[in-house]
Amino acid sequence: MRRLISIIFSIFIIIASSLIFSQSTWAITSSLGVKDGYLSPCPETPNCVVSQKTDTIHEISPIEYHTDQATARATLLKVLTVVPRTTVTEQTENYIRAESKSRIFKFVDDLEFYFPDKEKVIHLRSASRVGESDLGVNRRRIEQIRLAVADLNI
Numbered sequence: 001m002r003r004l005i006s007i008i009f010s011i012f013i014i015i016a017s018s019l020i021f022s023q024s025t026w027a028i029t030s031s032l033g034v035k036d037g038y039l040s041p042c043p044e045t046p047n048c049v050v051s052q053k054t055d056t057i058h059e060i061s062p063i064e065y066h067t068d069q070a071t072a073r074a075t076l077l078k079v080l081t082v083v084p085r086t087t088v089t090e091q092t093e094n095y096i097r098a099e100s101k102s103r104i105f106k107f108v109d110d111l112e113f114y115f116p117d118k119e120k121v122i123h124l125r126s127a128s129r130v131g132e133s134d135l136g137v138n139r140r141r142i143e144q145i146r147l148a149v150a151d152l153n154i
Contacts, residue, residue, distance in 0.1 A: 032097060032110055032112060033095070033097075033112075034094075034095055034114050037116060038052050038053055039051075039052055039112050039114055039123055039124070039125040040125065041053060041054060041058075042054060042058040042125070042127060043127070045128075045131075045132045045133070046058075046132070046133055046134075047127065047128035047131060047132060047133055047134035047137075047138060048125070048126065048127035048128065048138060049124075049125070049126050049127075049138050049139050049142060050123075050124070050125040050126075050127075051121075051123045051124050051125070052114075052123050052125075060124065060139060060142055060143075062121040062122055062123045062124060063076075063113075063121065063122040063124065063145075063146050063149055064120060064121050064122075065120050065121070065122065065149070065154040066120065066154065067154045069094070069115050069117075069120075071154060072115065072120075072122060072149075072154050073093075073094075073096070073115060075149055075152050075154045076096060076113060076122060076145075076149060077091070077096065078152070079145055079148040079149055079152070080096070080098055080111075080145070082148075083098075083100065083141070083144070083145065084100075084103075085100055085101045085102070085103065086098050086099070086100040086101075086111070087099055087100075093115075094114065094115040094116070094117065095112070095113070095114055095115070096112070096113040097110065097111065097112050097113075098110075098111040098112075098113075099111070100126075100141065102137075107128065107129070107130060107131065108128075108129050109126060109127060109128050109129065109134070109137070109138055109141070110125075110126070110127055110129065111124070111125070111126045111141070111142075112124060112125040112126070122149075124142055126138040126139075126141060126142050
């Protein structure tokens with residue numbers, strides 16, 4: 001029985017690894033960023049949320065702020081430093097990209113935050129790189145970030 005469980009677990013690890021490494025990172029991340037004032041739309045899979053130009057399944061509200069853009073950006077960066085297993089990988093004056101890894105299998109989710117010049121909102125997108133379902137992880141992570149930013153009164 002123990003041997004059977006070990007074999008099944010090994011097969012699961014091999015399948016999971018092939019899913020992770022079968023897609024090149026550059027191809028996945030090439031669709032990230034801001035184009036014509038919008039973050040990329042979500043794919044049809046339910047493992048993504050975005051606050052711009054989307055459908056009801058993937059829709060999430062942007063983060064509103066009541067201070068200047070630089071303070072809102074600095075506050076968001078501070079919050080991202082305490083989000084578990086999350087690393088900021090790119091930042092400009094109006095854009096922040098981070099990667100968040102799952103605890104066990106180290107699946108990577110891409111988080112994007114866009115600060116449009118004429119709005120006091122942070123548009124956002126969070127999406128899994130692989131798989132179909134994330135069991136709501138991307139949405140929950142963004143909502144936790146929203147609460148942390150709100151606690152800092154921006």
